[in-house]
Amino acid sequence: MSFTVYLSGEIHTDWREEIERGAAAAGLDITFTSAVTDHDASDAAGDHLGPACEGFWRDHKSSKINAIRTKTLIEMSDLVVVRFGDKYKQWNAAFDAGYCAALGKPYVTLHSEEIVHPLKEVDAAAMGWCTSTDQVVEILKYVTQ
Template sequence: MELTIYLAGQIHDNWRSEIKDKAASMNLPIHFIGPMENHDRSDNIGEEILGSQPNAILKDEAASKFNNLRTQVLLGKADIVIALFGEKYKQWNSAMDAATAIALNKPLILIRPEALHHPLKELSEKAQVTVETMDQALQALAYIFEEK
């Protein structure tokens, strides 16, 4: 059995590469998917498809339509969603992806530091598992594959 894991959350650091590398070192049968990690492509996809937009707001709206399409399709294909919340970046996309996963009835693993316990308490309550580190999230995934 191989699981498809959607990695939701910030795109401004290398956390996805780190979790993929750790999962590979643990020999977990996991396939990872997620949002467009090329920030410029994500910001410009609307204009790349629809053409130049008259202002920045319409450019953002056009890009968000294609990014939302991508997110909904890939979240729909995921067996589990991992949403990472860190302290450095605003987490609007993480919250939206986590809420979408909940709405799609996808199992959710929420990674957040203890300092974000209070602002994320409602999402934590809806998640199947809330942890503080990527290693803990991977241990939760490894547990799924244990046979004895």
């Protein structure tokens, strides 16, 4: 079965590549999509729309441009993996999880046990909670074969 998986969240580690390698090694027919993971490029997505006099307005313009990609790819996906890292608070990932919940789009979370409590509502709506990319790949194997 062909499947499209959107990979949301933390951009400071290679978790996306680990999942993609695991899926490829298992021979899974999966197309992976994601937000722009180049932090500087993402922050500058709206800069071409004119100068912003304050940081809020620069972020506001760029977030709207980024949302075109994010919303479209989440809506087109069969499953979303939402990764929360330990170092930074990924508010965008929490937003993506909420968007999935509102759409009825299945998602699984990927994060350490140390942040279970602050993510309790996000995890409650998820179809699964993973602590490793290997667990994500096992879910992908199961749901696509």
